Amino acid sequence: MTIRLSDEARQLIAVFETETDATAVDCLPDDDRVVYVVTAGEMGAAIGDGGSRVEALEATLGRSVVLVEDAPTAEGFVANALSPAAVYNVTVSENDTTVAYAEVAHEDKGVAIGADGTNIETAKELAARHFDIDDIQLT
Missing domain, CATH: 3.30.300.20 (K homology (KH) domain)
Incomplete structure (x- = not known):
């Protein structure tokens, strides 16, 4: 890409x-x-x-x-983009849109989201630029 x-x-x-x-x-x-x-x-x-x-x-x-x-896979890239939050697993689902579901430690969800959502929005923008991912959902 x-x-x-x-x-x-x-x-x-x-x-x-x-x-x-x-x-x-x-x-x-x-x-x-x-x-x-x-x-x-x-x-x-x-x-x-x-x-x-x-x-x-x-x-x-x-x-x-x-x-x-950077990472060679979308899953690894999303996990890195959400760092320093503890990300246990990332699954990418491709239907009408491509969504990465990131399993984040409960105590780290705030870190993954960031103040005013800046961390998750940055992760979404980078994932879209590098792997055509339309959205990231935290689970």
Whole structure:
């Protein structure tokens, strides 16, 4: 699937890759934060020792930074997008629409949803961009 990046997103990815020595495959910027999708296996490099690279990136950008690790499957990607919530299982159902059902620990549903629904909305947007998933439902 081809992902279209805005000029701002491309510029933010360049800053990310310079600051972290990791590769980003997608970027969702907004006024308060930037969400990066990091190539699978490069999350440690992106975070840095004790979060040092993320902190430096946040200082450079003047915004908070959220990292999501890429995955080869829709199920793995949705689980990563809902992190740090504990996701036990993800099932993708394809009927008229494609819906990912994510089994999340009861005590982590608030984390998966996020303040004002920001986490679940970001997960939905990323899942749509990367795997043509129309919706994510928490179970």
